[in-house]
Amino acid sequence: MSYDNELYQQVILDHNRNPRNFHAMDNATHQCHGVNPLCGDDITIYVDVDEASQTIREVSFTGSGCAISKASTSLMTTFLKGKSLDEARVVFSEFHRMILGEFDPTIEANHLGKLKLFVGIREYPSRTKCASLAWHTFIGALDRKTEGVSTE
């Protein structure tokens, strides 16, 4: 017997179990600390940006959180590698609107690729911040928010 739902798919469970790029980065050009005070999720995102080409060389993270938060962060780090900063901001906007139910990648053109896996979270309003913490923290890193970001 198992659960019938579109949120906890195998890819998400796998990234929770074996998070990718799960380490601190010594040579990060940008970094930011993000927390969700309501549930205690706490992550740090490290970004290595090639200034000349304005592209992302590497993204990594450390911290703790629920499966949705950890898998979302892990998938984000793999997705962003090699993307330009402009592309990354477009994807952030699409992702954010997707999980709030304001943008439907199943019918609208998008740049989300495998991140579409998280579309099911729009059915769980209390969990959207679990999926978005990584992205807010990543944007916080790019914008050099040294005080960190919070979902509240």
Next chain:
Amino acid sequence: MPQTLMADKAAFDVDKIREDFPILSQTVRGKPLVYLDNAATTQKPRRVIERVRRFDTEEYGTVRRGAYRLCEHATQLFEDSRQKVADFLGAGNKKEIVFTSGTTQAINLVAYSFGRRFVYAGDEIIISNIEHHANTVPWQVLCEERGARLKVIPVNDAGELILEEYEKLLSDRTRLVAVNHVSNALGTVNPVREITEKAHAAGARVLIDGAQSTPHMKVDVREIGCDFYTFSGHKMYAPSGVGGVFGKMELWQEMPPYVTGGDMIMKVTLEKTTYAPPPARFEAGTPAITQVIGLGEAIDYLNGIGMDRISQYEKSLLEYGSRVLGAIDGLRIIGTAHDKAALISFALDVAHPHDVVTLLDQDGIAVRGGHHCAQPTMVRFGVPATSRASMAFYNKPEELDALAESLQKVIKLFS
């Protein structure tokens, strides 16, 4: 089903009780609702729902200020409810009961009014490490404002207050000890009578936060001896938006008002106002009239079943639930006090409480995941959050079996 539960079933017909609660017969995602978040809020029996509807439909009027029939009748019902609360808590005098919006406002009232009258620089307030934020933050704010110090009773690994340490904290500087009767995060039942005796011996006053005890056990404030005792209606099968606090009359009389305005005055001139005697002094503005009537009805309902029978049945539920959850590999029960209310906080090795809650909901099971507004408790036990199954007398052993089965599925999914 184990023999003891069979015996309890004969003494306590839970299926019949469940018929009193309309919401319990509904399904969630095609599965029967298993409601195990009673420490957050409780469901309402039909009697309370219908009493509130009848009051609003046929009897509604303001209280304490009109001379026409609707008003006089509503005032009578309102004051009858105050008497029911007083009797339910074992208070001697119904004027010792002040209605508030709930426990949070009740504790804030005492912190403000008692604090302004009795707490000065260098004084000390004692709380415990397992308090709800509502019994923590008001005291932090008071201490900051008055230059007083906040001291904290530590707990052992079972989640029980360490009374020897408590005794060391007491001194002639202690003005008030504020602890819960039952911990909302762990279920620990605190020895409030002993705590009160020791505080009084040191010359300190005592507030007991009864938000989690009043729904589940017989309370007698005179037997406990405490100076204040708070409660919330929505946690005891009554409407939300009402609760209150018992306080000893000698203290109420000394305390200044918390909220000011209409209904709490003796006389107002543009130069000076004199205040009404308690409890009116602490009930400015139009109160939650309908909710107070609903609270009285809920108390009648609970008395009809009997608080001792409720406690006894819930104890058997706790024993059963602790056994079936305790048998799950990779599940750790947090809070294992010897004296415990029917509430099980737990952590799974493989899954975060928020994932647990979302997945249990797929099976129609409602539990809470989070820090339970008790972050210092979570820090003490080294977890960011827990999942919490909190029971009421309308829960059945079969529902705890359903919880255990669903948790096994969570573990399988995440392993």
